[in-house]
Amino acid sequence: MTDKVLKSEEITEVIESLNESTEKEFEEKILSKALLDKEAFSNQYNPWQKEAGQKLIGNFSRIINELPLEDGDENAETFSWLDYDEEMSHIIPKKSMDKHNRKLRYAIPNHVQGNIEEANLFLCLTNPNIADKFDVKGRKYNRNILDFHQAFRKYVTKDGRVFENPDPSSHLENFQSSDNSETQKLVLQHIFNDEKSEVEDEIESLLKNDRDNEEVISDLKDKLKNYYYTKQYFRKILHEKEFNGLIDYIIEYVENNDRDSVKDYFKNIKTCNLESFPFRSTMPDIKKNGKGIGNNILSTQNDVILFSARIIIRRIALYIQNAKQESEKPSFIFRRFNDSWRQSIIEVLKKDYLFSNDEVEIVLAYLRKYYFYTFLSIDTDNSQSSGGVSEGNVYHFTTKKGKVTEEPIGVEGLKYFREMILPEQK
Incomplete structure (x- = not known):
């Protein structure tokens, strides 16, 4: 059967x-x-x-x-x-x-x-x-595991731009x-x-203390493109007004210099x-x-x-x-x-x-x-x-x-x- x-x-x-x-x-x-x-x-x-x-x-x-x-x-x-x-x-x-x-x-x-x-x-x-494309210019990342991770540090977009891998x-x-x-x-x-979910992990990464408000808000207005699970899977269920509501919610607290409230909200999700x-x-x-x-x-x-x-x-x-x-x-x-x-x-x-x-x-x-x-x-x-x-x-x-x-x-x-x-x- x-x-x-x-x-x-x-x-x-x-x-x-x-x-x-x-x-x-x-x-x-x-x-x-x-x-x-x-x-x-x-x-x-x-x-x-x-x-x-x-x-x-x-x-x-x-x-x-x-x-x-x-x-x-x-x-x-x-x-x-x-x-x-x-x-x-x-x-x-x-x-x-x-x-x-x-x-x-x-x-x-x-x-x-x-x-x-x-x-x-x-x-x-x-x-x-x-990621499908790594920045392998000048390196043969097929050679060993260390070269692989050196190439893995950066990725290449479809239009050829190179970014630090988040x-x-x-x-x-x-x-x-x-x-x-x-x-x-x-x-x-x-x-x-x-100990923590992908959402909590990504929210903490977004709101790290070494990131200024401008940088955080830029990521939020860019629709959290580098925060895969929050954007791809959970975007509609993290706020009653769905994804735009989530973005506005976090921006409001960031602008008021109250990141801890956001972190606490998503803690132990x-x-x-x-x-x-x-x-x-x-x-x-x-x-x-x-x-x-x-x-x-x-x-x-x-x-x-x-x-x-x-x-x-x-x-x-x-x-x-x-x-x-x-x-x-x-x-x-x-x-x-x-x-x-x-x-x-x-x-x-x-x-x-x-x-x-x-x-x-x-x-x-x-x-x-x-x-x-x-x-x-x-x-x-x-x-x-x-x-x-x-x-x-x-x-x-x-x-x-x-x-x-x-x-x-x-x-x-x-x-x-x-x-x-x-x-x-x-």
């Missing part, structure tokens, strides 16, 4: 077949198998805290700090973040000079950004994006330290940061970003024939690939346990659900929660009914969606007068998301 990808009409039928007793059984089973203790969950499932992940982070840190390598380390030319395990390490040949392959191998991954315990709105994306991971000095353990800590925090795989590329290379590099990475179904799916099901388990205390249930918006997420979620349901092959599609229907949303319809190739959380771009299955349909969330859906992640507008 798990090999067949259901169309929306078939999903509707499965959702309509659910009953209260079946749903209760699913909830009890999920709750009974979940590792609810955060430390126990991280120790068991966080790939970057396990030996293989720590080895990669340590190896990378020694390279960028120009320290002696340890036994088993790769050098600056042969290092790859895909060396987590044997199967994944063979996906991209070490001698490949393809620039897209080098991005996957060399760029510091992003896996989780946001509080996995308390977030209410999860963006479940494919993999972290990276991506903090493009600047190795943000991680380099005389204390290698400190570098490892900073790299781990970049890959897995459950209840959003979290998850990637189906954490390795960076311009395009995920997930093909319908299943032969893209992205397909090959996802097919390994190792601890790296299953981690985000495990976070999702565990967050739902936490809600089931604390439903009487939580005012809003968590919502998960998926990009490319069928291509990038479906199989990992099924694997977690079977492997960790012991659901059978015959049960998993019914469990998925339950999750879609209460928790899951998608960018565009589940039947659509989501690679073409804009990714923004908007009234017409996010779809869900909803029940009206006893009939289940898939439809956009509409204006009320935007309001619902806004209220679940932010306090009432001041």
